[in-house]
Amino acid sequence: xxxxxxxxxxxxxxxxxxxxxxxxxxxxxxxxxxxxxxxxxxxxxxxxxxxxxxxxxxxxxxxxxxxxxxxxxxxxxxxxxxxxxxxxxxxxxxxxxxxxxxxxxxxxxxxxxxxxxxxxxxxxxxxxxxxxxxxxxxxxxxxxxxxxxxxxxxxxxxxxxxxxxxxxxxxxxxxxxxxxxxxxxxxxxxxxxxxxxxxxxxxxxxxxxxxxxxxxxxxxxxxxxxxxxxxxxxxxxxxxxxxxxxxxxxxxxxxxxxxxxxxxxxxxxxxxxxxxxxxxxxxxxxxxxxxxxxxxxxxxxxxxxxxxxxxxxxxxxxxxxxxxxxxxxxxxxxxxxxxxxxxxxxxxxxxxxxxxxxxxxxxxxxxxxxxxxxxxxxxxxxxxxxxxxxxxxxxxxxxxxxxxxxxxxxxxxxxxxxxxxxxxxxxxxxxxxxxxxxxxxxxxxxxxxxxxxxxxxxxxxxxxxxxxxxxxxxxxxxxxxxxxxxxxxxxxxxxxxxxxxxxxxxxxxxxxxxxxxxx
Numbered sequence: 001x002x003x004x005x006x007x008x009x010x011x012x013x014x015x016x017x018x019x020x021x022x023x024x025x026x027x028x029x030x031x032x033x034x035x036x037x038x039x040x041x042x043x044x045x046x047x048x049x050x051x052x053x054x055x056x057x058x059x060x061x062x063x064x065x066x067x068x069x070x071x072x073x074x075x076x077x078x079x080x081x082x083x084x085x086x087x088x089x090x091x092x093x094x095x096x097x098x099x100x101x102x103x104x105x106x107x108x109x110x111x112x113x114x115x116x117x118x119x120x121x122x123x124x125x126x127x128x129x130x131x132x133x134x135x136x137x138x139x140x141x142x143x144x145x146x147x148x149x150x151x152x153x154x155x156x157x158x159x160x161x162x163x164x165x166x167x168x169x170x171x172x173x174x175x176x177x178x179x180x181x182x183x184x185x186x187x188x189x190x191x192x193x194x195x196x197x198x199x200x201x202x203x204x205x206x207x208x209x210x211x212x213x214x215x216x217x218x219x220x221x222x223x224x225x226x227x228x229x230x231x232x233x234x235x236x237x238x239x240x241x242x243x244x245x246x247x248x249x250x251x252x253x254x255x256x257x258x259x260x261x262x263x264x265x266x267x268x269x270x271x272x273x274x275x276x277x278x279x280x281x282x283x284x285x286x287x288x289x290x291x292x293x294x295x296x297x298x299x300x301x302x303x304x305x306x307x308x309x310x311x312x313x314x315x316x317x318x319x320x321x322x323x324x325x326x327x328x329x330x331x332x333x334x335x336x337x338x339x340x341x342x343x344x345x346x347x348x349x350x351x352x353x354x355x356x357x358x359x360x361x362x363x364x365x366x367x368x369x370x371x372x373x374x375x376x377x378x379x380x381x382x383x384x385x386x387x388x389x390x391x392x393x394x395x396x397x398x399x400x401x402x403x404x405x406x407x408x409x410x411x412x413x414x415x416x417x418x419x420x421x422x423x424x425x426x427x428x429x430x431x432x433x434x435x436x437x438x439x440x441x442x443x444x445x446x447x448x449x450x451x452x453x454x455x456x457x458x459x460x461x462x463x464x465x466x467x468x469x470x471x472x473x474x475x476x477x478x479x480x481x482x483x484x485x486x487x488x489x490x491x492x493x494x495x496x497x498x499x500x501x502x503x504x505x506x507x508x509x510x511x512x513x514x515x516x517x518x519x
Contacts, residue, residue: 347359396410
């Protein structure tokens with residue numbers, strides 16, 4: 001049972017940041033009453049969360065675009081590597097006119113607009129004296145957090161973008177792009193406001209994020225700023241790593257790893273666990289589309305699509321580095337299934353050789369519909385954006401950069417859950433990853449560890465790119481293109497053009513309707 005229900009937006013927000021869609025109609029509250037009293041404020045806040053559950057955002061399009069565009073996945077649409085979504089998006093050459101370039105942009109900016117309207121209408125209580133005062137400030141902090149996280153997604157995906165901080169009107173709908181350093185500074189400012197205003201864990205409301213989620217976001221921001229090729233507000237990488245460490249340590253020890261890795265991916269046991277730091281709440285009224293995206297067509301009673309599948313080298317690398325990691329391998333990859341209607345067993349790579357498109361890629365079991373009798377293709381299962389294992393791997397990466405001697409402790413906390421340690425890691429000669437090979441080799445090993453622990457949990461696109469183009473090319477692009485089992489008639493070739501692979505292009509609809517943007 002869900003801890004809270006995401007409400008439909010409850011105020012007349014002026015939503016459409018792309019000028020082709022400027023308004024969204026209210027459901028039940030007038031604009032005047034939407035911010036009167038705590039209950040109405042919280043209802044309006046739930047409207048921002050509802051933005052995260054849009055089909056164009058975390059329910060489908062953003063997930064599809066960031067996964068398939070990460071360099072790790074291929075689209076099952078068309079059952080061919082020549083389908084446009086594979087030819088361009090999966091090959092790291094997304095087009096400005098593609099659905100999965102357009103729709104995530106629209107969904108994220110609609111969510112930003114809801115946050116902008118909320119922030120413009122809710123005033124911080126400078127000296128809170130009552131529980132209601134604190135709760136109002138907490139709600140305002142959550143709005144800052146949600147805006148910061150969405151802009152962090154936007155700037156990493158699209159680079160230089162319009163920085164919209166006020167409710168949209170006919171006077172400000174046309175807006176030029178801001179430089180990425182300005183955008184990053186605004187994200188930091190929003191996050192610091194959120195961290196200051198929000199309840200800390202466990203004082204936060206069940207099902208809603210605490211200030212520690214903001215601290216984790218800040219740590220990710222500083223880690224990105226330490227290594228990205230994009231212009232950022234701070235040029236001192238070591239200072240960024242230090243700030244990342246300070247932010248991440250605010251979260252350390254406040255949450256726990258689940259005793260079972262598998263339970264985090266079962267619909268009955270995955271929601272709002274002790275490991276969850278921030279997750280998007282879905283339910284019977286607001287459901288996600290992940291069951292259709294990740295479950296093979298015909299595998300269950302409901303109509304599913306199976307549109308996102310893992311590149312074969314991901315399985316091979318995981319199996320090479322951790323030959324005995326059966327827990328994470330089995331929970332991450334689906335390598336065979338039984339057709340619901342016919343009872344036919346379908347075997348996939350690596351159980352069978354890669355002879356044709358349909359048998360050459362494992363599915364992702366984390367998001368697979370486990371109930372074969374499901375009659376609806378939708379999930380009620382929440383989507384976990386941040387969990388504690390990610391925080392521990394971040395601290396391991398940060399500690400390695402700071403040479404503070406703590407890095408092995410953090411990564412082993414994660415590995416011990418599945419009966420492993422860094423001593424079990426088999427070095428990878430292709431990437432040079434080796435936990436015991438020095439600072440650079442550890443750096444590569446921990447970047448692989450994010451894959452092994454967190455593959456298909458929403459971080460792949462960003463982790464692959466945040467260390468810059470050269471790292472992306474060396475760790476993802478070239479290992480894929482030079483994979484010993486690469487099949488030109490089955491696999492996509494990843495582009496190595498820096499101008500194409502690091503960011504999505506600005507959507508054509510934005511170029512067509514925003515007079516201050518032409519590329």
